[in-house]
Amino acid sequence: MSHKFVITGGAGFIGSNLAQALSQENPEDSQISIVDDLSYGKAENLAGINAQLLRGSITDLPFLRTAFEGADCVFHQAAIASVKKSIEDPLRTNEVGIAGTLKVLTAARDAGVRRVVLASSAAVYGSSLDLPKQEDMIPEPMSPYAVSKLAGEHYARVFQEIYGLETVVLRYFNVFGPKQDPSSEYSGVVSRFITAILKGEVPVIYGDGEQTRDFVHVADVVAANILASRGFRPGVYNIANAKSTSLNDLVEMISKILGRDVSPRYEVPRSTDIRHSLADISRARSAGYSPNCSIEEGLKTTIRWYCR
Ligand SMILES: NC(=O)c1ccc[n+]([C@@H]2O[C@H](COP(=O)([O-])OP(=O)(O)OC[C@H]3O[C@@H](n4cnc5c(N)ncnc54)[C@H](O)[C@@H]3O)[C@@H](O)[C@H]2O)c1
Numbered sequence: 001m002s003h004k005f006v007i008t009g010g011a012g013f014i015g016s017n018l019a020q021a022l023s024q025e026n027p028e029d030s031q032i033s034i035v036d037d038l039s040y041g042k043a044e045n046l047a048g049i050n051a052q053l054l055r056g057s058i059t060d061l062p063f064l065r066t067a068f069e070g071a072d073c074v075f076h077q078a079a080i081a082s083v084k085k086s087i088e089d090p091l092r093t094n095e096v097g098i099a100g101t102l103k104v105l106t107a108a109r110d111a112g113v114r115r116v117v118l119a120s121s122a123a124v125y126g127s128s129l130d131l132p133k134q135e136d137m138i139p140e141p142m143s144p145y146a147v148s149k150l151a152g153e154h155y156a157r158v159f160q161e162i163y164g165l166e167t168v169v170l171r172y173f174n175v176f177g178p179k180q181d182p183s184s185e186y187s188g189v190v191s192r193f194i195t196a197i198l199k200g201e202v203p204v205i206y207g208d209g210e211q212t213r214d215f216v217h218v219a220d221v222v223a224a225n226i227l228a229s230r231g232f233r234p235g236v237y238n239i240a241n242a243k244s245t246s247l248n249d250l251v252e253m254i255s256k257i258l259g260r261d262v263s264p265r266y267e268v269p270r271s272t273d274i275r276h277s278l279a280d281i282s283r284a285r286s287a288g289y290s291p292n293c294s295i296e297e298g299l300k301t302t303i304r305w306y307c308r
Pocket of ligand 1: 014036038039056058059076081119173188
């Protein structure tokens with residue numbers, strides 16, 4: 001059977017890795033369309049991938065309606081994926097993250113799309129100190145970005161209940177891997193540490209470095225999306241590695257792989273940073289998800305990509 005997939009935000013880090021996997025999986029039978037306004041993503045992330053780039057914004061409903069025609073599944077990755085940017089410009093985050101997501105769901109419903117898989121974030125758990133994070137905990141978003149993700153989750157559930165559009169929400173924890181853009185101060189810490197160390201610069205840690213994160217390689221996130229497009233029952237799922245790594249350990253692991261002796265510089269902690277983050281992934285596991293890439297292996301593939 002032939003399938004058409006649409007990936008919003010498909011020129012970005014996670015979306016382009018997903019496009020690559022989907023195009024390799026079923027080269028004959030699948031058609032992949034990428035909806036991206038290239039505000040943060042890059043067309044070069046799609047080089048060599050058999051996918052059609054439709055340049056436009058998820059805030060443009062008529063454009064989405066055309067883009068989604070005939071699609072079986074929409075992977076909704078587009079967002080202004082930054083807590084800092086959402087604090088600087090909450091209205092823009094609202095426009096893309098909430099109104100844009102609502103338009104994605106509306107266009108999917110109208111085009112008869114079977115299922116929408118939405119990228120959410122561990123940021124929805126916010127300040128709660130309870131660990132590990134389970135999907136049914138009460139969310140405590142601490143930024144406009146987290147609010148936008150939570151609103152998207154609610155819209156997804158409501159569209160499922162009212163209109164029968166199947167929706168699966170994936171709450172990603174700290175994703176890392178090839179194609180992650182290290183250019184912003186607030187982009188993924190793994191990409192920033194690797195590129196700083198490769199350039200001979202000192203990596204900067206906000207706080208004492210003993211804060212922990214649940215780092216998950218993009219290959220596992222991509223696998224979760226593909227599973228979610230088929231087997232997962234509609235609902236919300238944590239997607240992570242279920243392992244805790246401190247930022248100090250992360251710097252040490254990267255330094256060891258690169259064979260360098262590196263001491264980070266410590267700066268004042270940021271007010272929106274949580275101390276610890278760790279996922280309970282039993283719900284996703286029972287639906288068939290299993291993280292396959294260890295942090296060490298994932299760091300090696302990521303470093304190879306930055307050194308290419
Ligand atoms: N990277 C992570 O660690 C992480 C963690 C949790 C959740 N997420 C979520 O995963 C998704 C993908 O994140 P990413 O890390 O690949 O980010 P990214 O910035 O690399 O990709 C996002 C893409 O969305 C596009 N985009 C932004 N606004 C748009 C608009 N109005 N219309 C069309 N396209 C638009 C950007 O150009 C970019 O290509 C996002 O929804 C993000 O919030 C990411």
